[in-house]
Amino acid sequence: MKWEQIIGQQSIKNLLRDSIQDSRVGHAQLFVGEEGFGVLPLALAMAREIFEKENPASVHKVENLNHLDLHFSFPVFSEKNVSLSKRFFDNFREMVLENPYSSFDDWTSFLESENKQFFISADEAEDIGQRFNLKSFEGGSKILIVWRADKMNDAAANKILKFLEEPPKNTFIILCAPSTNDILPTILSRCQIVNVPRISDDDILTSLQNHESAKEIAYQAQGDWNLAKSLSENNEGASEFETLFIQWVRNAFQAKKKPEVLREIVKWARQISDWNREKQMKFLNYCIEIFRLAMLQNYGNDNLVYKKLIEGNFNWNSFSKFIHGANIVSIVEEITDASYHISRNANSKIVLTDMGIKLTRYIHKSAN
Secondary structure, three states, X not given: OOHHHOOOOHHHHHHHHHHHHOOOOOOEEEEEOOHHHOHHHHHHHHHHHHHHHHOHHHHHHHHOOOOOOEEEEOOEOOEOOEOOHHHHHHHHHHHHHHOOOOOHHHHHHHOOOOOOOOEEOHHHHHHHHHHHHOOOOOOOOEEEEEEOHHHEOHHHHHHHHHHHHOOOOOEEEEEEEOOXXXXXXXXXXOOEEEEOOOOOHHHHHXXXXXXXXXXXXXXXXXXXXXXXXXXXXXXHHHHHHHHHXXXXXXXXXXXXXXXXXXXXXXXXXXXXXXXXXXXXXXHHHHHHHHHHHHHHHHOOOHHHOOOOOOHHHOXXXXXXXXXXXXXXXXXXXXXXXXXXXXXOOOOHHHHHHHHHHHHHHHOOOOOO
């Protein structure tokens, strides 16, 4: 992965590149951010730069993920009590070469194993130790990239901790995780943490290369290039979100006079709860954005409204008149709370049902 192939993140690219050129690279680093923000691409570009500095002829091996001193560890499922990522390295390599911004859900789908438990095991940690006890094949540095380090179980985390405390000479370890919440504090204390923020909308717009729906995609992607890429190739996700948002709002309007419509909101919540957690949270972010646009429309800022819902003869102008300063805060807080609880593994069907029903109160609130 070359630096210039990474979407945005210019300040972090400069920081990492300078640290390599000045020989100030810490032996253990933790890149924190969603996969779609470019965490793995940054780790790959850093590995490429380190190996290129030592031996320029080795660059093509890194780009093809064939460098013998570049090692990977990632979550896999257990088979016959064995859980080693090297069994699936060819699959992982294929996915990453195709899309280095791939998410954890992409990985489980790639292996067609969405219903299995993926984790990094103690056996995996021991295997890492054995690999790094061997001498470097090319006589230089050895690099380990642990993708989704938050998936380590406790036994693996404790073994990795010992590896971080006493790493072999000329070893660089890059852990990648969406947050620090599931990383042992003792591991955090031994890593240099690099926070990878969402990609700016401008950088996503530039990378979409004048796609007809580029502005809408950039806002909906929320800085996630993996999602932006998916939306630009297939608009099903966008239309699905729009369909369910309109369904929710229409039921909320009718519920005041037809309480039986609440059953439809329960069905609506059940449908969304069948999605994976990541998709549920992206839908909730989408809802917040649509309510924001409706308020802008209501207050006459039509030039800032880049998307208006029209599916199924939805009356955008009439809807926007119900979204104003007296209810927007309550609506956004309710959706934000729902997103938080889902992120903490709450029962999404209950959370979404509660949120869906509360909208029936907020949406009828007077602006005065």
